[in-house]
Amino acid sequence: ESHILGNHVDTIVDRVDAVFFDNVTSDATRLQHLDIVLDNAGVELIADLVFAVFVLACNANAVVTLHGKPAAFYVSDTLAQDLESTLADLVGGLCSEFSRTVMSHLKETQRLRFFADSCWVSPMEFRELPPLVVNTFFYTQSLVLPPNNDSGAVHSVVRFPKTSMVIFKGDLNFRRLVGDRHWDTRSFFAASCASNDEQQQDMRRHVLRRNTCGEAPPTLDQAIGDYWPSTVVPVVALRTCKSEVCCGIPVDVVKALDADLETSKSWRVSGRYAVALITES
Numbered sequence: 001e002s003h004i005l006g007n008h009v010d011t012i013v014d015r016v017d018a019v020f021f022d023n024v025t026s027d028a029t030r031l032q033h034l035d036i037v038l039d040n041a042g043v044e045l046i047a048d049l050v051f052a053v054f055v056l057a058c059n060a061n062a063v064v065t066l067h068g069k070p071a072a073f074y075v076s077d078t079l080a081q082d083l084e085s086t087l088a089d090l091v092g093g094l095c096s097e098f099s100r101t102v103m104s105h106l107k108e109t110q111r112l113r114f115f116a117d118s119c120w121v122s123p124m125e126f127r128e129l130p131p132l133v134v135n136t137f138f139y140t141q142s143l144v145l146p147p148n149n150d151s152g153a154v155h156s157v158v159r160f161p162k163t164s165m166v167i168f169k170g171d172l173n174f175r176r177l178v179g180d181r182h183w184d185t186r187s188f189f190a191a192s193c194a195s196n197d198e199q200q201q202d203m204r205r206h207v208l209r210r211n212t213c214g215e216a217p218p219t220l221d222q223a224i225g226d227y228w229p230s231t232v233v234p235v236v237a238l239r240t241c242k243s244e245v246c247c248g249i250p251v252d253v254v255k256a257l258d259a260d261l262e263t264s265k266s267w268r269v270s271g272r273y274a275v276a277l278i279t280e281s
Contacts, residue, residue, distance in 0.1 A: 006248035006275035039170030041082035178223035216251035230279035
């Protein structure tokens with residue numbers, strides 16, 4: 001547990017309980033969707049399937065959608081044939097009943113679904129997900145016009161959930177979710193671009209505030225809040241750290257690992273550390 005640097009595990013468990021287990025309804029028309037953007041095949045995929053079947057067993061209105069890849073970015077990425085071969089391998093052993101349960105949900109009840117859209121292997125960040133994917137699985141949005149055709153009034157956008165929670169798994173999905181970029185907010189040069197003394201003074205004060213308060217990496221909410229409506233659809237991000245992005249890790253933890261000679265050069269990319277994050281809203 002000490003290697004989970006951004007650790008929201010307790011909050012994630014509480015939120016899953018509240019959404020899928022404490023909020024069970026007898027109204028069969030009120031489906032509760034859970035979307036999981038998969039990472040690795042093999043043992044990890046089996047763990048994902050166990051979790052999905054558990055949710056389906058505890059909530060008769062739950063529907064779980066697994067998002068795999070149509071082709072592999074990395075050799076371990078989950079494809080449709082990985083799901084098929086995994087279930088086939090489980091037949092005939094101690095897990096035969098589990099395999100049959102998964103197959104039943106996939107083919108008969110259709111409460112477990114597998115989709116492999118090409119967007120998951122495209123070079124885009126998730127802020128650029130195609131509207132068809134967003135509107136089908138995650139949320140829709142509607143423009144609210146001002147009353148009485150007031151041209152000076154501000155338009156607003158209302159978003160409506162298509163799912164109760166989205167879980168993004170893996171380092172690559174995490175990097176595409178938050179933005180694979182240098183998030184250190186201290187790198188700010190706009191003061192030199194100000195056109196007059198008053199603007200320069202304002203910008204210098206802004207730079208001072210950022211240099212004082214901007215050492216901490218952004219939270220998950222801060223990183224995705226400009227494009228993802230986390231108040232409508234909560235996001236969980238589970239990731240083993242294999243790249244330099246350290247979004248969601250407390251600043252004191254970052255400083256301690258950077259100061260330690262044994263970890264300073266490798267902790268961001270070694271795969272020995274992880275984060276388990278959920279949006280706050």
